[in-house]
Amino acid sequence: MSSKKELFKYILSRLALFPIMLWIISSLVFILLRVAPGDPVDAILGTRANELARESLRIKLGLDKPLINQYIEYLNQLIHGNLGISLNTQEPVKIIISKALPASLELAIFSILIASIVGYLIGFLGAIKPEGKIDFWGRIFGIGTYALPPFWAAMLIQIIFAVLLGWFPIGGRLPPGAIPPSPITGFLILDSILNKNIEIIFSAIKHLILPSITLGILLSGIFSRSLRLNLEEVLKKKYIEAAKSRGINDSRILVKHALPNTLLPILTITGLTVSSLIGGALLIEITFSWPGIALGLQEAINQRDYPVVQGIVVIISSLVVMVSVGIDIAIAYIDPRVSY
Amino acid sequence: MLKLNYIKNILKASSIILLVFQLSCVQYKKRENIIVASAGKIESLDPAQANTLRTLQILSALGDTLYKINNKGDLLPSLAKELPKVSENGLLIDIPLKENISFHDGSIFNAEAMAFSLNRFMKIGTLNYLLNDKIEDIEVKGEFLIRIKLKKPSSSLKSLLTSVNLTPVSPNSYSNYKDSFNNKSFIGTGPYFLESFNSSQQIIKPFNKYWGKKPLNKGIDFINYSNSSTLFGAIKTKEVDVLISNSIDDMQRLTLNNMVNKNQLKSGEGDPIEIGYITFKSNKLPLENKTIREALSYTIDRELISQQVSFGTREPLRSIVPPHLHNNEFSPWPKYNPNMARAILKKEGYCQTDILSIPLTFRSNVPADKLLALTWKDQIKRDLSDCIEITLNGIESTTVYKQLSEGAFEAVVLDWTGAYPDPEAYLTPLLSCNEIHKNTCIKGEAVFSGSFWGDNQVKELLDKSEKLEGESRLKNLIKVEQLAAEGSAYLPIWLVNPKAWSLKDISEPEFSSNGLIILKNLKRD
Numbered sequence A: 001m002s003s004k005k006e007l008f009k010y011i012l013s014r015l016a017l018f019p020i021m022l023w024i025i026s027s028l029v030f031i032l033l034r035v036a037p038g039d040p041v042d043a044i045l046g047t048r049a050n051e052l053a054r055e056s057l058r059i060k061l062g063l064d065k066p067l068i069n070q071y072i073e074y075l076n077q078l079i080h081g082n083l084g085i086s087l088n089t090q091e092p093v094k095i096i097i098s099k100a101l102p103a104s105l106e107l108a109i110f111s112i113l114i115a116s117i118v119g120y121l122i123g124f125l126g127a128i129k130p131e132g133k134i135d136f137w138g139r140i141f142g143i144g145t146y147a148l149p150p151f152w153a154a155m156l157i158q159i160i161f162a163v164l165l166g167w168f169p170i171g172g173r174l175p176p177g178a179i180p181p182s183p184i185t186g187f188l189i190l191d192s193i194l195n196k197n198i199e200i201i202f203s204a205i206k207h208l209i210l211p212s213i214t215l216g217i218l219l220s221g222i223f224s225r226s227l228r229l230n231l232e233e234v235l236k237k238k239y240i241e242a243a244k245s246r247g248i249n250d251s252r253i254l255v256k257h258a259l260p261n262t263l264l265p266i267l268t269i270t271g272l273t274v275s276s277l278i279g280g281a282l283l284i285e286i287t288f289s290w291p292g293i294a295l296g297l298q299e300a301i302n303q304r305d306y307p308v309v310q311g312i313v314v315i316i317s318s319l320v321v322m323v324s325v326g327i328d329i330a331i332a333y334i335d336p337r338v339s340y
Numbered sequence B: 001m002l003k004l005n006y007i008k009n010i011l012k013a014s015s016i017i018l019l020v021f022q023l024s025c026v027q028y029k030k031r032e033n034i035i036v037a038s039a040g041k042i043e044s045l046d047p048a049q050a051n052t053l054r055t056l057q058i059l060s061a062l063g064d065t066l067y068k069i070n071n072k073g074d075l076l077p078s079l080a081k082e083l084p085k086v087s088e089n090g091l092l093i094d095i096p097l098k099e100n101i102s103f104h105d106g107s108i109f110n111a112e113a114m115a116f117s118l119n120r121f122m123k124i125g126t127l128n129y130l131l132n133d134k135i136e137d138i139e140v141k142g143e144f145l146i147r148i149k150l151k152k153p154s155s156s157l158k159s160l161l162t163s164v165n166l167t168p169v170s171p172n173s174y175s176n177y178k179d180s181f182n183n184k185s186f187i188g189t190g191p192y193f194l195e196s197f198n199s200s201q202q203i204i205k206p207f208n209k210y211w212g213k214k215p216l217n218k219g220i221d222f223i224n225y226s227n228s229s230t231l232f233g234a235i236k237t238k239e240v241d242v243l244i245s246n247s248i249d250d251m252q253r254l255t256l257n258n259m260v261n262k263n264q265l266k267s268g269e270g271d272p273i274e275i276g277y278i279t280f281k282s283n284k285l286p287l288e289n290k291t292i293r294e295a296l297s298y299t300i301d302r303e304l305i306s307q308q309v310s311f312g313t314r315e316p317l318r319s320i321v322p323p324h325l326h327n328n329e330f331s332p333w334p335k336y337n338p339n340m341a342r343a344i345l346k347k348e349g350y351c352q353t354d355i356l357s358i359p360l361t362f363r364s365n366v367p368a369d370k371l372l373a374l375t376w377k378d379q380i381k382r383d384l385s386d387c388i389e390i391t392l393n394g395i396e397s398t399t400v401y402k403q404l405s406e407g408a409f410e411a412v413v414l415d416w417t418g419a420y421p422d423p424e425a426y427l428t429p430l431l432s433c434n435e436i437h438k439n440t441c442i443k444g445e446a447v448f449s450g451s452f453w454g455d456n457q458v459k460e461l462l463d464k465s466e467k468l469e470g471e472s473r474l475k476n477l478i479k480v481e482q483l484a485a486e487g488s489a490y491l492p493i494w495l496v497n498p499k500a501w502s503l504k505d506i507s508e509p510e511f512s513s514n515g516l517i518i519l520k521n522l523k524r525d
Helices: A003-035 A040-045 A051-060 A067-079 A093-128 A133-147 A150-164 A188-194 A198-235 A238-245 A250-278 A282-287 A293-302 A306-334 B002-024 B053-062 B111-124 B228-236 B250-261 B290-297 B302-310 B338-347 B367-384 B397-404 B424-431 B456-465 B470-487
Strands: B034-039 B067-069 B075-077 B092-096 B135-142 B145-150 B192-198 B201-206 B220-225 B242-244 B266-269 B274-280 B356-363 B388-395 B411-417 B435-437 B440-443 B490-496 B499-502
Touching: A003 A067, A003 A306, A040 A051, A040 B397, A093 A133, A093 A188, A093 A198, A093 A250, A093 A282, A093 A293, A093 A306, A133 A198, A150 A198, A150 A282, A150 B228, A188 A198, A198 A250, A198 A282, A238 A250, A250 A306, A282 A293, A293 A306, B034 B053, B034 B228, B053 B192, B053 B201, B053 B220, B053 B242, B111 B135, B111 B145, B220 B228, B228 B242, B228 B250, B250 B266, B250 B302, B250 B367, B250 B499, B274 B367, B290 B338, B290 B470, B302 B367, B302 B490, B338 B367, B356 B367, B356 B397, B367 B388, B367 B411, B388 B397, B397 B411, B411 B424, B424 B456, B424 B470, B456 B470
Parallel strands: B034 B220, B034 B242, B356 B388, B356 B411
Antiparallel strands: B067 B075, B092 B145, B135 B145, B192 B201, B201 B220, B242 B499, B266 B499, B274 B411, B274 B490, B435 B440
């Protein structure tokens, strides 16, 4: 069987597992939410409501039905692509997610971009001259950013650049009073470009800088260390020595021979980071009041808004699975030695 | 030489980067609207669903209530033409309404509209039990006269009519929302109309046809940030004009107050409406023993706790009703006296060999509660370690509320804000009980508050107060509070004033008696 066929078979098997995995995840979330103490009725009415009021709301929200009936109804809705309606706001969960997810993705994309540029550049420069100054400070940077608590780093950056220096806004996606462009994609910068709203484009970018730099810098440490270590290992391989003995210059060896062979682990790490960021970066979103999916999930959990929590988890899980399948395909495409 | 060039290049590059940053900074235009910031999203602007301070704050600007209560506690007509006329048997309340008032959609405000709004609230309102327990029916007696039929006499109903939740909405615009919430819009009679709404920002503009005193500003933008540090930073960097105190940490409160003292900010403060207290579960030993609860009420050093937790911004409290609501100083709970506590506990057999162990629960997501619990624990360790030991247990607030009525907590730190400025709005939710068995409340508010403390005399006095008015009603409620202090099922700790800070070019925020900022009085100086 050819490797292409094998890969195709692998992809099919991963896709076939997708609904099973979603069923397991959604069932787990359903059960865990019901097992957890707390009640959406309490969150909506407060604890002082009388039994009659509580019971009528329970009936209205469908929480009076047996758990198994609620579960079957939930699965039935899920199969038909319906994520339900928020218990708290009566808004469709799809709408809530479509508002919050682009904000998280926008932040994730810019953060990964910053992390890749900064991290790989530092890692690469360090690997060119091992034990040099750049390598030494690069290592300190890598370990330091990895060890920094995200909320602390975010608050520090916020205090320095927003409060003390006043270079950037303190939080949010737009300045107070600004009217966002009519949503087309949900991505604020993209929508502003499509609406040709120059002022909002600049405002949106300005609001994105601090949270994305914070997140990007925090992630860049892992990127720089992984590139540095992998590159160091590759540079010790015999085929590199062979290339050197043939008189090929150092930069060509690095770019043409060493770098492509470090791509696999780098791609895996980048993929894992992207996957983790799809669900939002809660501490960054809270610190910068970024209205993303993680913040939405946290609020929904606090309010015991079951459909919103379930909907967000299902969507995030689906995206994570899709990204990881995509990474697998990319790895198989890049490295023909990989077999399935 | 090479090094010098290198440094020059770095400086050039840095200058270009800084320039780009500055160019990319869209200069803020001179703001027309006043930007008011607070924590917490607004998911719905339906008065039938509103239950957060932030939502009530906006609704108070978009709508009007039938009555208002002034700072002296007097009822004043707002949409009502005059004070309510109560029938001799106390079961009928006639309310004449003002004429020539229109809703934001142009329709006329009249008795039909008021009855529609009250009925709608009673049908779908999340807090509808507040009315449904009292009101039998609402009748339209004339174009501008409504009659409320009560199930039993209720003097507290008049105060309830000041609640922002009962602000009238236009029947025209809400015809499709008789049985459901209208989350994204609001059509009322208030000084402002809603220009735009999303969960993180709401913009309101002055309503030209408003019947009363017109707003002094050109509009208000409400924005929310998710944490105290961002809110604090937002006013410090002048990104917002007014900051509401509901979620500001005590340390940042102190800094803001210092900025006010240095004339860098202005501030306004309302009458205190939030109380912080500890509930003792009174239906299980050892706290079933009233004497032990009494001993505990001597153990708390409120002044120390107020200083340690809030730098003195939270006022020590020895009553469960904010004292100003009684029109005079009344603090029935005892002062801090560890020797007295030790003497009582010794009589009960503690302090020699036995140490009284109290598990104290606090809401882990409320920083002030955690600090209170830690400080009290350390204070007990310092003063009464031979008699009492406190163990701490932090639980997320949603779980605490759920398990409170299940009797899960021996002692728990909580807070309460009355729905309207009246002693009854504090006493009933903590003390009322429908079914009492041997000083244990089986059914009623005392169960929901987690104390399970029932007292027949309190029950009688609370029922009696519904039939009383004025000074005699207040005296009656003072008796209730005195009995509550003797029962020691609650331990009041502190009082929190609603506060707001504004930039120097904005007027000082003013508060209504229900703890909400009077937004129409805000103006740029």
